[in-house]
Each structure stands twice: as structure tokens, then as C-alpha cells.
Amino acid sequence: MINQAYRLIAPKQIRADFVDLKMDDENIIVRPTYLSICAADQRYYTGSRGRVIMKQKLPMALIHESVGEVVYDPKGEYKVGTNVVMIPNTPMEKDDIIKENYLRSSQFRASGFDGFMQNVVSMRRDLIIPFKMEPRVAVLLELTSVVMNAVENFKKISNERKNVIGIWGNGNLGFISALVLKKTYPDTKIIVFGVEEHKMAYFSFVDDTYLINNIPSDLKVDHAFECVGGRGSEAAINQIIDYIQPQGTISLMGVSETPVGINTRMVLEKGLTLLGNSRSNYDDFKKSVELMETYPDVCEYLSTIISEEVVVQSIKDMHKAFEDDLNNDFKTVMKWDI
Ligand SMILES: NC(=O)C1=CN([C@@H]2O[C@H](COP(=O)(O)OP(=O)(O)OC[C@H]3O[C@@H](n4cnc5c(N)ncnc54)[C@H](OP(=O)(O)O)[C@@H]3O)[C@@H](O)[C@H]2O)C=CC1
Numbered sequence: 008m009i010n011q012a013y014r015l016i017a018p019k020q021i022r023a024d025f026v027d028l029k030m031d032d033e034n035i036i037v038r039p040t041y042l043s044i045c046a047a048d049q050r051y052y053t054g055s056r057g058r059v060i061m062k063q064k065l066p067m068a069l070i071h072e073s074v075g076e077v078v079y080d081p082k083g084e085y086k087v088g089t090n091v092v093m094i095p096n097t098p099m100e101k102d103d104i105i106k107e108n109y110l111r112s113s114q115f116r117a118s119g120f121d122g123f124m125q126n127v128v129s130m131r132r133d134l135i136i137p138f139k140m141e142p143r144v145a146v147l148l149e150l151t152s153v154v155m156n157a158v159e160n161f162k163k164i165s166n167e168r169k170n171v172i173g174i175w176g177n178g179n180l181g182f183i184s185a186l187v188l189k190k191t192y193p194d195t196k197i198i199v200f201g202v203e204e205h206k207m208a209y210f211s212f213v214d215d216t217y218l219i220n221n222i223p224s225d226l227k228v229d230h231a232f233e234c235v236g237g238r239g240s241e242a243a244i245n246q247i248i249d250y251i252q253p254q255g256t257i258s259l260m261g262v263s264e265t266p267v268g269i270n271t272r273m274v275l276e277k278g279l280t281l282l283g284n285s286r287s288n289y290d291d292f293k294k295s296v297e298l299m300e301t302y303p304d305v306c307e308y309l310s311t312i313i314s315e316e317v318v319v320q321s322i323k324d325m326h327k328a329f330e331d332d333l334n335n336d337f338k339t340v341m342k343w344d345i
């Protein structure tokens with residue numbers, strides 16, 4: 008069967024390509040209904056990954072955050088119309104120790120092979136999960152699963168003193184990290200640190216918020232999550248090192264294009280643990296579906312960070328979504344109607 012993939016071929020240029028659709032018993036055909044734009048997609052769309060990476064990875068359909076409806080299951084396990092979330096990380100081998108999202112052999116959609124900007128997607132049976140919630144909000148499951156992966160790692164590594172957790176970054180990732188941490192540790196004081204005051208109003212469920220140039224000098228956090236990335240990473244990580252208690256854990260989540268200069272002297276002196284977190288696997292998605300289905304308030308809060316919904320019926324609409332996203336405070340969601 009022939010499918011269409013909407014591939015980025017150069018910065019800000021999308022082309023509709025005819026592609027073969029893989030069809031066998033282990034693949035289920037899913038029609039995307041909602042897609043949301045991640046900072047990683049924007050780095051490709053705008054060309055900020057640099058020429059070498061762009062040359063290696065393009066042409067490629069963007070977007071690794073998507074939910075859809077089953078249109079065909081050769082085994083009949085899923086009814087036509089079932090809402091499912093699609094998992095972008097695609098493991099190629101099993102490993103008893105290393106999680107799939109860290110295996111170098113795993114492939115990740117929209118980072119080397121086609122993402123979800125397609126008419127329909129052929130998904131491996133082990134990479135879809137059915138859900139019962141509003142698809143428009145469920146599209147935030149991928150970002151929630153990334154946070155779930157980080158929180159699960161944090162549980163294993165961090166010391167038990169969790170009176171105060173600081174989150175640097177008051178964007179999408181900071182918001183979802185704060186939400187998941189508040190649900191996981193209801194008695195812990197969650198403090199968010201950011202730059203733009205007006206964005207702090209969204210964080211009504213946390214205990215405190217501070218602008219980074221106005222933090223009380225005696226404030227201390229037991230652990231911290233860095234959700235900044237890019238050019239702000241360095242300042243954020245070094246500020247965390249200043250405010251964190253000895254033997255705290257810093258969960259790093261922001262992606263940077265260039266190496267980041269870190270005050271390693273104080274990392275040593277304070278005995279800090281820096282924990283890298285990237286992407287997520289099936290279990291993280293499963294736990295995220297359970298979290299969102301169990302706590303309706305989580306879905307309600309998540310819906311508040313959808314800054315804009317763009318109905319996509321043409322390539323022009325795709326460009327509108329990406330262009331608008333550059334000016335939106337939080338998430339831009341595409342209602343896929345193509
Ligand atoms: N590890 C993973 O698997 C994943 C990583 N990411 C990465 O996480 C990063 C954040 O993504 P996302 O939340 O969507 O992006 P956002 O731009 O929405 O959030 C970043 C936030 O950090 C704020 N900020 C900038 N500098 C500082 C600082 N020094 N201290 C505190 N806050 C600061 C920004 O402020 P302002 O409003 O002024 O811009 C912004 O609100 C990106 O690099 C993204 O690629 C995303 C998804 C998954």
C-alpha cells in the first residue's frame with residue numbers, strides 16, 4: 008500500500024513523498040489524529056542542528072509526539088477506531104540491563120527515521136498503547152513519559168531526603184516535571200525557577216516559584232531537575248550547583264547543541280550526582296497512561312499548556328503550526344486532518 012509522508016527536506020521546506028507502507032501481522036496501521044511539536048522538531052525545522060546533522064538526517068518526517076486511531080489490525084486485536092498512543096523509540100534488540108531508550112541500536116522517530124507526519128503510520132504491535140482520555144490532551148503522553156523515565160531514574164539514584172525539589176525551566180518540560188513530581192511526592196515542596204514571570208501563573212499546583220535573578224540567598228533544594236536546554240543550560244546547571252544541598256541529585260533533561268561548561272569543582276566538593284535523562288520506553292508510556300487515566304486533574308492541568316491547536320489540512324497549515332510555535336509560550340498541537 009502507498010502512503011504519504013510529509014518530510015522536511017531543508018529548513019522550512021516540507022515535501023509530500025509517496026512511501027511504501029509496511030504491512031504484516033506484527034504491524035498495525037494507525038491514522039494520526041493529534042501531533043504536537045517538540046523543541047527537537049523545531050531545531051530541525053529551523054535548521055539550528057547545523058549543516059552536518061541536517062545533511063545526515065534529512066529528508067525526514069518530523070514529530071515524535073502523536074496519538075491516533077487504529078485503521079487496520081491484521082490480527083483483529085484492536086478494533087478499528089481504537090485510540091492509541093504511538094511510541095517513537097523503536098528498540099532493535101533486547102538487553103537485560105540497559106533500558107531501550109539508551110541502547111545505541113534503538114531508532115527514534117523524527118531523529119533519523121520518519122516521524123509521525125504521515126497520512127497513516129505502520130506501527131509495531133509492541134509500540135502502541137490504547138488509552139481512554141481526550142486525544143487532544145493524550146498527545147502530551149510522550150513528554151509525560153520522558154518525565155516518567157527521569158522520575159523513575161531519580162527514585163533509584165537519589166538519597167531519601169526529599170524535603171525540597173527545585174525545577175529549573177518554566178516551559179513545557181518544567182511544567183510536566185513539576186506535575187509528575189507533585190503527584191509522586193505530595194509532601195515534598197516543589198519549587199520552580201524560571202525567567203518569564205507571566206509563565207509562572209500556569210504553575211498553580213507547585214509550592215513556590217522564583218525568577219532566577221531573584222532567588223533568596225539562603226534558599227536550598229535537596230535535589231533538582233534541569234528542564235532548560237539550549238543556551239540557558241549552562242547558567243541553569245551552575246545555579247543549581249550553587250543552591251543544591253550536598254549529595255543531591257541533578258536530573259539533567261535539557262538538550263544542548265554545544266558542550267556545556269559546568270562548575271565541576273563544586274560538583275566534587277558537594278558530592279553531587281548528575282543524572283542524564285533522555286526519551287522513554289514502553290513502561291514509561293504505560294505508567295503515564297495510568298497516571299493520566301487515574302488523575303483527571305493531571306489531564307486538566309496538562310490541557311492548560313496547549314497554547315494553540317492548528318487544524319492541518321495542507322502543507323501550508325503545517326508551516327503555520329511550526330511558525331506559530333516559535334512564538335507560543337507552551338505547546339502547539341496539530342489536529343491532523345489530512
Ligand atoms: N531529555 C529529553 O528526552 C527531552 C528533552 N527536551 C529538551 O528540554 C528542553 C526544554 O524543552 P521545553 O520545555 O519544551 O522548552 P521551553 O522553551 O518550553 O522551556 C525552557 C524554559 O526554560 C526557561 N529558561 C531559560 N533559561 C533559564 C534559566 N537559566 N533558568 C531557568 N529557566 C530558564 C525558558 O524561559 P523563556 O520563556 O524565557 O524561554 C523556558 O521557559 C529543550 O532543550 C528540549 O529539547 C524536551 C523533551 C524531551
Ligand SMILES: O=C(CO)[C@H](O)[C@H](O)COP(=O)(O)O
Pocket residue numbers: 045046047050071115117118119149150153262285286
Ligand atoms: O525530544 C526528545 C524526546 O522527546 C529528545 O530531546 C529528542 O529525542 C532529541 O532528539 P535529537 O537528538 O534528534 O535532537
Ligand SMILES: [Zn+2]
Pocket residue numbers: 045046047071
Ligand atoms: Zn521530544
